[in-house]
Amino acid sequence: MGDGLLLDVRGLTVQYETESGPLVAVEQVDLQLREGEFLGIVGESGCGKSTLLFAIARLLVPPARISSGSVVFRGRDMVELAEKELRQVRWRDFSVVMQSAMNALNPVMTVGAQLKDVCEQHSTMSRREIALRSAQVLRLVSVDPRHLDSYPHQLSGGMRQRAMIAMALLFTPQLVIMDEPTTALDVVAQRSLMVQIRELQKRLGFAVLFVTHDMSLLRHFADRVAVMYAGQVVEVSSTAQVFGHPLHPYSRGLLAAFPSVTGPRVHLVGLPGAPPDLLRPPRGCRFHPRCPEVMRSCPNVEPPLYEVGGDLVRCLLYDERGGRAGTSERSS
């Protein structure tokens, strides 16, 4: 594991062309990922987190398109790469684990055949080498290699998701992009998969970009957390910071939304309201209609990203002129 920059996303903007005009699903996102780092991206449904991943992996299909920005991966701008060049990078240098393994795996092909498919497309391995490597990666994720002959429906949800991860690790890439890999699993399988991902990451040294709507999942696994709301990154902090002292009111809301198993039973309020329609995002701060700490300037001023002690937050509370010092605005 080094400290070199692996992925540098700058000003990435993704639009969907809809009948009612362009919908900006991801707006001006900047993200940096170092080698071997685990970056969690958290947000509610429709906040653009999956679109962001797809844009980074260049998997977007029309009507979605990258309208501006760059995704520099290992010194090359992915946005500029042609399909043919992308094929050489995919799987070998970075791979993607999709959300629903049942939909991502081919139901009429055995797991082994699907692993073989990837190897044939992206390498010149012999059949023998492919068989060896396939068994190896399955063992890596604690799945018995006899399941190479199994069809997806013969595996449990947890095993299918593990097979997906095995597939992503065929060429030991430097970056693994994961889109809610644990959503369809129950808590026990989820925890065991998370522990496994973390262990593999330590062993093989790849970096992880991990998207989830469940912030609590990231606490023990992510190095840094980026919080997304309505297409924008609203906070980027170290994991300890975001769980100990979340800066953005939205992060605080996400953190207060799940019941605990310990301590007294407390009434939770969650996050009232729903994320905005991205065709008509609210003026000013996009979170202001749901924000418990809304100030008079919030509906009018679009907050930039402020740097607070090394972390980034998009909230006027941290504006030197109108923020904490200007809280009197609320009472005036």
Added chain:
Amino acid sequence: MSELESGPGAEGRGRPGQVGQDSSEALLRAVGLTCHFRAGGLFARGTLHAVDDLNLSIGRREIVALVGESGSGKSTIARLFAMLYKPTRGEIFFEGRPLSGIHSRKERLAYRRDVPMIFQDPFASLNPTYRVSHGILRSMKLHRPELSHEQRVEAALWALDAVGLVPATDMLVKFPYELSGGQRQRVGFAEALVCRPKLILADEPVSMLDVSIRVGILNLMADLREREGVSLLYITHDIASARYIADRVLVLYGGQLVEEGPADEVLQQPKHPYTQLLLSAVPNPQAELSLVDAADVGEPPKVVNPKEGCRFRHRCPFAIDQCDSVTPKLRLLRPDHRAACHVAEAEPLEFADSVSVPGV
């Protein structure tokens, strides 16, 4: 040993402080409930034991949580209660009357009005081509035919209001695609509520929803109990959310109840190793990551032609020889708190009772 002795059927023994579990008071009671399916192909035919010898009761105005992993049989139980499956053995009593005695369509409709079900996936359970009003009005046409159309619309507005879909007049004419996941699930509750049910079967109602809106639905369920007086069977794999709203928690493993008791009691002093595993799997940002049983890559068993013995023994860190040979029975370990585990039993009892010793 009769099957009654291990479950809530044994309530007649006059245990102190037992409320809402007495057979005469229970709203719904299952006795020795068993559901088997034929499994496997032509040559390897077996019997899948989805639910085995289950005894449970749900009192009036009570929220009972049924907790277990995928494949533990919890949805099968909901479907048995909803009369979608017929039990292989055993009986379900609703307000003291056996469900096996229901034959006519009229009686079946009456039962389903009293005990509606909410499904897991709000994106699949609403017909996308109909407005919100369709499902709500239709269920009333079926279950409350005595009402006029105006009365039905009025009741629909009341139900939408009660589940927090406001303004109700606007919501009534929306299509499912115009609603968020949380709102769709609220429509499911409105459809159930509008027929004035006594018990709502909620099969993983929040697992498809974003974490940030789950709490809203959990609070809604607690509210419905408070305001409308309905009972709820809350089925989930998330034991933390079970504790949040439930009075009692039942833990299911491989089709059998392995632990039951008051929610706080079960979560603070889990007796069964499986309950302890479920608890440790809940992401808890306040605590350090426990790696004690992180190596657990076990899966809940498909219980096909089971042999004698504890079904959890292969994953259990405390398993002893006895676990291989003797199926543990639910046994009272503390007041109102039962667990089916040889190891937990071996610990000194904090509450003595005359429950028979298993393995005899």
